[in-house]
Amino acid sequence: MATATCPSCESDVALDAASRQHEIVECADCRGELEILSLDPVLLALAPEVEEDWGE
Amino acid sequence: MTRDDGVRSAEEFANELPPRLAVIASRIAVEEKRILDELDRRRVPYHVLDPRTAVFRLDRPKAPWSVALAREVSHHRNLTVARVLEHAGVTVVNSAAAIALCGDKLLTTLTLQAAGLPVPRCLVTATPQAAVDALEDFGYPAVVKPLTGSWGRQVARLTDRDAAEAVLELREALPDPHQRITYVQEYVDKPGRDIRALVFGTEVIGAVYRVSDSWRTNTARDARTLPCPLTPELESLVTATAAAIGPGAYGVDVLEDRDGRLLVNEVNHTPQFRGAAEALDVNLAGRYVDYLVQQMVRN
Structure with a gap:
């Protein structure tokens, strides 16, 4: 299991082995939505804000 | 090897x-x-x-x-x-x-209506102001929705003329002309829930109730999901909806009115199924991929 630093609150965020690039994960401490930018090295960024045309 | x-x-x-x-x-x-x-x-x-x-x-x-x-x-x-x-x-x-x-609620409604499928009564105006006047005849309560959008965002219930004037005045000030096209549906007094049915190709895979204390019953708004029986009426309505839209994998949102009549509310082209997966004993991702692989075999 890899860990990375939350770009918002700087807590450690644990990623499971099945994590994927561009997956959205949540920081357990600040509840912020994060995007996994890369897996090797593990790099997190704040997930993009919801845009008007997002949906299903 | x-x-x-x-x-x-x-x-x-x-x-x-x-x-x-x-x-x-x-x-x-x-x-x-x-x-x-x-x-x-x-x-x-x-x-x-x-x-x-x-x-x-x-x-x-x-x-x-x-x-x-x-x-x-x-x-x-x-x-x-x-x-x-x-x-x-x-x-x-x-x-x-x-x-x-x-992705366009107006086109969806026109298509479903042309196919003879039951949908909520609806009016469309090119300006918000025209909708305020038309609502007197159309009737309150009503629901205004953006033509494009999901998850219940920017959807408002108009209970009377005061509410309509307030909401539609705000829509008048939106920067994108597309947002000023005003799509209004009758408010369907549903029993605290709506139905999300998943149809992949011609097969209805399952349906769930989305239950909420709010009149907006989107899963994205924390509605709970419960299994919904696939009655012949629901199955036939969902199948006919998918046939009207064209081949594909869809999430069809259905409203029940107070008389138990089923109305097709919206059709989702990139259906989310997290909530449905929690309520149904079906591998929805697996069924989605089954449908996808069928298309790959054909191509």
């Missing part, structure tokens, strides 16, 4: 070929992850195509894939990539036409 005589197997050659399948997605949410996991489990190779960084040369209309699964969260990005890939000969699931149709 290479044979003892040094001759390489068909599987070995296949593994070296570029994937035939593209998965169009920038944001890997629960549904996309489950779909990718299912593809991995079946050893179906794929390429994740991120629309945020994709570049398409229109003077070289070629794509290395034969089939693409459109799972992009942004409607306009999804539609644009689907259109360009189709132009390059790729079969996109769902098609650009289906994305365009379902």
Whole structure:
């Protein structure tokens, strides 16, 4: 299991082995939505804000 | 595996070929992850195509894939990539036409109504002000919705003229002219829930109730999901809805009115199924991939 630093609150965020690039994960401490930018090295960024045309 | 005589197997050659399948997605949410996991489990190779960084040369209309699964969260990005890939000969699931149709509530309503399917009464005006006047005759309460959008965002219930004037005045001030096209539905007094049915191809895979204390019963607004029996009436309505839209995999939202009548509210072209998966004893990602693989076999 890899860990990375939350770009918002700087807590450690644990990623499971099945994590994927561009997956959205949540920081357990600040509840912020994060995007996994890369897996090797593990790099997190704040997930993009919801845009008007997002949906299903 | 290479044979003892040094001759390489068909599987070995296949593994070296570029994937035939593209998965169009920038944001890997629960549904996309489950779909990718299912593809991995079946050893179906794929390429994740991120629309945020994709570049398409229109003077070289070629794509290395034969089939693409459109799972992009942004409607306009999804539609644009689907259109360009189709132009390059790729079969996109769902098609650009289906994305365009379902992504516009006006087009959806017109299509369903033309097919004779039951939908809530609806009016459309080119300006918000015209809707205020028309609502006197149409009747309150009513619901105003953006033509494009999901998850119950920017949807407002208009209980009377005062509420209509306040909400529609705000819509008048929105910067995008598209947002000023005013789509109003009758408010359907549903029993604290709506129905989300999933239909892949011609098969209705399952349905759930989305239960909420709020009149907006979107799962994105924390509605709870419970199994919904697939009655012949519901199954036939959902199948007919999918047939009216065209071949594809859809999430069909159905309202029940106080008389128990079923009305098709919306059709979702990139259906989320996290909530449904919690309530149904069905591998929804697996069934989604079954449908996708069928399209790959045909192409």
